[in-house]
Amino acid sequence: MKPTRVTNSIRALRFAHNEMTQAELADRIGVTRQTVIAIEQSRYSPSLEMAFKIAHVFGVRLDDVFQYPEEAAP
């Protein structure tokens, strides 16, 4: 079971941005490479601030990077 329902497109965005490495992304947002790996694999849900930093690195909107499944209507 994944600990978070938040999914992301970081891997695709990295490849679309000149095949940016996980280490490079980690340096740009100020975390360890292991944290980038954990976020990519949905094993860690980043803070809102870190999420914005990631979106800014790729120059896209927050919901182009992170997605959350909609709740079924009651």
Added chain:
Amino acid sequence: MTHEEKRAWIMLVVSVVGYAVYAAVVVNRADGGTLTATPYAGVLLWTVGGGIVASIMAEIVMGVVNPRASRVSDVRDREIGRLGDYVGQAFVAIGAVSAMLMALAEWDWFWIANVIYLCFVLSAAVGSLAKVIVYRRGVPQW
């Protein structure tokens, strides 16, 4: 593996091995006799001190073996550290309450000292185990 995850592994191994050595020495000294009559204080202090020295040595060796490894920690490390400490602290409270009740019931000092030591070890071991599991499986949402 981040520097903090390596430290969690070191704490887990050192606390478990240290207590195993202590228990083995005390049981061996008792040699079938009563545990309360067995000298234990020296061994207890030596294993606590030895555990601290072993942790420091392990970190030094880790740095020497892989000097280029990153020692950086970030917000995820801090979150996982807090979670592990939170889990471990429960055992410190259990140890304190147990020791208080045993003192009120006038149990032998041997058992009071040992329940406190065991709960410190459980605090370190279970807290470190929680950190290792969370590093491997992901930070739970709560």
